[in-house]
Amino acid sequence: MNPESRLHDAQAAGFVVAGEPLAVDLADTLITVHSPPTDLLADEQTCRLWWELQADRLPPGAPAPPLDATIAVRAAIRGILDARLAGVPPGDAAVDQVNQILARVPSTRQLVHAASGWSIVTSRHASAERPYDLALAAVADSLADLLVSPAADRLRQCQNPVCSMLFVATDARRKFCTQNICANRTRVARHYRRHRAD
DSSP: OOHHHHHHHHHHTTOSOOSSOHHHHHHTTEETTSSSOEESOOSHHHHHHHHHHTGGGSOTTOOOOOHHHHHHHHHHHHHHHHHHHHTSOOOHHHHHHHHHHHHHSOEEEEEEEETTEEEEEEEEOOOTTOTTHHHHHHHHHHHHHHHTSGGGGGEEEOSSTTOOOEEEOSSTTOOSSOIIIIIHHHHHHHHHHHHHHO
């Protein structure tokens, strides 16, 4: 699914941001600028909907994790990403949580030959008791891939003062999580202030 379609579908379902790395999209289901924070994963049904919107980024057949497991991994991921942005070490508990998820879903690599050449196919294997760990491991993999890549230096928090969403800037000039919400609201507010002052 292309980023524009993903964003449109997510916003239609009530999620503000989509199309970022999977771990960032999950972290963005909690709006932290409100007190108390606004949880966009309010119940099992909404949680299941969020996972359904991510289906093309998950291993085939990975069932949606339950709300409590999703919230736990989201808290760990958000803690790690917020620490990255603040330039401080993440909490050990958050890193342990992500590592436990990765350890619960071992992987195997297979060498495959086709007419076009060689490739490696990696398969993950969850236990029968927790098949949804496949989805959680995909999120944990997304976080790990982001943190060890050059993209980690492009992790940003939206500059709209009433937004806490995170994004990975593909352009050095990008300042807002979404053009259609935060960038537009900021432009409208700036325009209003300028014309009100006249």
